[in-house]
Amino acid sequence: MGKLKEISSRLLQLDPMIIVLIETRVKKSKATNIRKKLRFKGMYLDNYVDHDNGRIWLCWDNNRIDLKFVHSSSQLVHCGVYGLDGIFRYWLTAIYALNKLENRRSLWKDIVTLHSHQQGPWCLIGDYNNVTKAQDRIGGKMVTEAEYTDFSDMLEQTGLAKMDSQGDYFTWSNKHVEGTIYSRIDRVMANVSWFQNNLDVNLHIMPPNVSDHALLWLQHRDRELEENVLRQKAKIDWLKLGDGNNSFFYATVKSRANAKGMNMLRKIDGTVCATQEDIENMVLEFYGELMGKKSTNLKHIDANAMRRGG
Structure with a gap:
């Protein structure tokens, strides 16, 4: 209950139009009740049809923006973002990659497939469970090239680029007193068109608080x-x-x-x-x-x- 209260408090403080919640670990039968306790008044998309725990929730304030479902899997939820006037804004993909490398390969293939079937601005945000270079992890096993080769190939095929961030570099920690591991596995990626349309947007890596993941916040500059x-x-x-x-x-x-x-x-x-x-x-x-x-x-x-x- 403490974690739920903390999440609700942060959401109310930030007042976002769109929220991506991952690793929810909430059974479908309890989802409605948990969402009420979050006190976020809006609409939801999820991937319960692809995974029992509905690993990804997409929430949006339907008084300010509209999301239309396109595709989901156990590792992503893909949708279109539209203004209240019905005009298309951009594609949005919420990511929560699986732990095993072979499972993530199917995610990279899904992203490449989405790229081949759409045009326009595209933003992807979430936990990729994947480093991109040796500097992305401190502690634990040494980073090898095999860990990020497939990921890099996907970026090359799709033309996606990682967005720079402000705040802490690492986005996840095991929070152990001994044998502490820090890694950068949560990120925002986008294509050229999205970057061009959002030159005034900053990505902030905020403290994790109750979670082992940092909070990623896309904010328009003042x-x-x-x-x-x-x-x-x-x-x-x-x-x-x-x-x-x-x-x-x-x-x-x-x-x-x-x-x-x-x-x-x-x-x-x-x-x-x-x-x-x-x-x-x-x-x-x-x-x-x-x-x-x-x-x-x-x-x-x-x-x-x-x-x-x-």
Whole structure:
């Protein structure tokens, strides 16, 4: 009961339009009663049809937004997000991956399949139960390349990129006094279109409190920071060529900006730009090399190199 009260209190304080709850461990027969105690007045989607414990709950305030179910499995719930005017906003996928690597491979395949059957902005949020590099875990078993190869391949096939965050780096801990393990397995991923439409959104990694997972909170920046984003955007608007690869570069750079601007960019050759002047020169140099060329002759941007940047 204490955990339920804590979750309800945090939800009421944050007042989100959309909530993703994972690892609920609530039987379907008790779901309605538990949801009433959460005191969140809205609508729900879940995946009880795919798993007895309904591992994923999607909740939304239907006075502000609308969600329409598309697909579910034991590891995801996929839906479309619409305004109250009925206009499509973006695709949203709530993720809670299984513990075993072979089970997660089926999740990566599902994500690739979703990508091949839809167009438009797309955001995925949740617990992927998967690290992406050695630095994503402290304690426990040493990270091996085999742990994240399939995950990386999925990102390459779908064009999805991980969203940078503010707050704690690690999102999960076993909370043991001895043999403590910390890992970064909860994250937000999105495609170029979603990043371009949400340049004013920050991802905060908040304290876990009663859970062993941190709370992920997507928040729009305040007015001052929003104006700062618009000023940064205006600096290079005149250089936009409209090519898809340029859009990827632009969206990736902007998604890595924080309230004070970009901290660091890494060139494809591995050179790091850390000062504001060097960063601005790198962006201008990149677009300057493309000016005057036809879009059919533009070289493909190395997506992996861009993800390693910053």
